[in-house]
Amino acid sequence: MQTKTLRINPKNPSISQIRQAAKIIKSGGVVAFPTETVYGLGANALNSKSVRKIFAAKGRPSDNPLIVHISDIAEVGILADSIPNTAYDLMERFWPGPLTIVLKKSKIVPKIVTGGLDTVAIRMPKNKIAQGLIREADVPIAAPSANVAGRPSPTTAKHVKEDLSGKISLIIDGGPTKIGIESTVVDLSKKTPMLLRPGSVTLEQLREIVGAVRIHPIIFGKKTKTIHRSPGMKYRHYSPNAKIILVEGANANQKISQLLRQYKKQGMRVGILSMKKNNAKSDLTRFVGSNPNMIAANLFKSFREFDEKKIDIILAQGISQKGLGLGIMNRLGKAAYKKIRA
Ligand code: AMP
Ligand code: MG
Numbered sequence: 001m002q003t004k005t006l007r008i009n010p011k012n013p014s015i016s017q018i019r020q021a022a023k024i025i026k027s028g029g030v031v032a033f034p035t036e037t038v039y040g041l042g043a044n045a046l047n048s049k050s051v052r053k054i055f056a057a058k059g060r061p062s063d064n065p066l067i068v069h070i071s072d073i074a075e076v077g078i079l080a081d082s083i084p085n086t087a088y089d090l091m092e093r094f095w096p097g098p099l100t101i102v103l104k105k106s107k108i109v110p111k112i113v114t115g116g117l118d119t120v121a122i123r124m125p126k127n128k129i130a131q132g133l134i135r136e137a138d139v140p141i142a143a144p145s146a147n148v149a150g151r152p153s154p155t156t157a158k159h160v161k162e163d164l165s166g167k168i169s170l171i172i173d174g175g176p177t178k179i180g181i182e183s184t185v186v187d188l189s190k191k192t193p194m195l196l197r198p199g200s201v202t203l204e205q206l207r208e209i210v211g212a213v214r215i216h217p218i219i220f221g222k223k224t225k226t227i228h229r230s231p232g233m234k235y236r237h238y239s240p241n242a243k244i245i246l247v248e249g250a251n252a253n254q255k256i257s258q259l260l261r262q263y264k265k266q267g268m269r270v271g272i273l274s275m276k277k278n279n280a281k282s283d284l285t286r287f288v289g290s291n292p293n294m295i296a297a298n299l300f301k302s303f304r305e306f307d308e309k310k311i312d313i314i315l316a317q318g319i320s321q322k323g324l325g326l327g328i329m330n331r332l333g334k335a336a337y338k339k340i341r342a
Contacts, residue, residue: 001166001169002169003167003170003171004169005161005171005173006020006172006173007172008172008173010034010174010175015132018133018136021136021170022132022133022138024170025043025044025050025133025141026044026138028043028047028049029043029053030042030057030169031043031133031169031170031171031172032146032157032164032172033129033130033143033172034130035069035126035177036097036098036127037125037179037199037200038146038177038179038182038300039146039153039154039157039159039160040067040130040141040146041143041144041145041146041168042054042142043141044139044141044142045066045069045109045139047110048110048111052112056167057168058147059149061149062112063115063116064144065113065121066114067100067122067144067183068120068121068140068141069125069130069140070122070123071135072135073088073091073095076091076103076122078106079105079122080104081103081105082103083104084188086193087103087188089209089210090186090206090209091124094205096124096125097124097125097126097201098199098201099123099184099186099201100121100185101121101122101123101186102119102120102185102186102187102196103120103122103188103189104119129174146160146171147159147163147164150239152300152335153181153182153300154300155176155180155297155300157175159300177297179199180296181200181296181299181331183200184199184200184201184327185199192213193206193212195214195215195216198326198330199327200296200324202323202324203215203326220333221333221334239334239335240306240335242306242307242311242312242313243312244316244337245313245314245315245336245339245340246316246317246333246336247259247315247317247318247339247342248317248318248340248341249342251342252317252318253317254342255340255342256272260282269283269284269310269311270282270313270314271283271284271306271311271313272284272314272315273306273314273315274288274317275288275290275295275316275317276290284305284306284309286298286302286305292319292325292328293324295319295328296327299328299332300331303335316336
């Protein structure tokens with residue numbers, strides 16, 4: 001299959017270009033498109049056959065659920081049942097934006113979208129191209145991240161091309177995504193809200209609106225065998241070919257310098273994922289940023305760069321788990337081969 005790239009201005013998307021892409025969704029195909037978090041691979045959420053194409057292109061296990069993207073709050077009532085008031089409070093505060101809300105699914109949502117679960121994850125993205133695409137396709141769009149399963153989520157159209165070229169017909173290039181890590185996922189289908197995936201809508205912000213929010217143990221890297229709530233969470237996300245060593249604690253800097261010398265002596269190619277200006281001599285030092293917003297925006301891109309440069313070991317320093325830091329540390333922790341306290 002020939003993969004076409006359509007460049008669309010994210011600030012002022014041309015309606016005729018959006019319609020061109022929407023036509024593919026309407027006729028049952030899949031399209032990669034930008035959102036404010038990462039690039040998504042979308043299809044008509046109400047058509048099982050279309051949704052199956054997403055799983056096929058990604059090589060995604062069939063019990064890993066997708067997020068349904070909408071452009072109008074009214075669609076929530078069609079996709080979900082027994083919606084609590086707290087859900088509407090969250091929608092009002094954070095939509096359109098990087099928050100996914102898990103609710104009891106209605107009959108209309110095919111099981112393939114929810115990975116066989118009786119819940120559905122719904123989000124209204126803020127990115128204008130994403131909004132336009134959903135509106136013009138005139139159906140909810142099911143979409144996971146537009147990467148091959150096991151690779152980091154794409155934050156540019158180039159990343160999507162690397163993974164999915166030849167497997168899908170259209171990639172919309174809307175420039176680099178603003179946020180860079182996937183949406184926050186909160187489950188409101190049970191009595192107490194539960195954070196399933198941290199992101200740029202923070203735990204602190206959620207608690208301000210809905211009160212108590214539990215945190216799923218897997219967010220802290222606990223290995224649980226019985227995660228029926230969300231099979232999506234049982235899959236390891238990205239681990240680079242390089243081994244990430246995540247170093248936390250007051251002496252992290254010294255520890256990283258020591259590990260750098262040690263691994264270099266062993267003849268390895270060592271990279272540093274740097275969050276402070278750092279003059280240590282590694283084979284590839286990627287400064288991802290000194291504040292959480294910058295770090296999130298550059299994190300997945302840096303993972304791909306380390307792999308391109310055939311790095312064996314990536315040394316990364318931990319950051320505070322406050323605010324967006326929880327989401328960043330969650331992604332780093334999931335990708336890490338080893339965690340060290342120094
Ligand atoms: P991706 O954006 O590629 O990570 O895919 C969507 C993610 O959303 C899944 O991996 C799950 O973590 C989450 N998700 C989707 N649907 C549900 C659901 N019904 N219950 C819990 N989590 C969900
Ligand atoms: Mg993904």
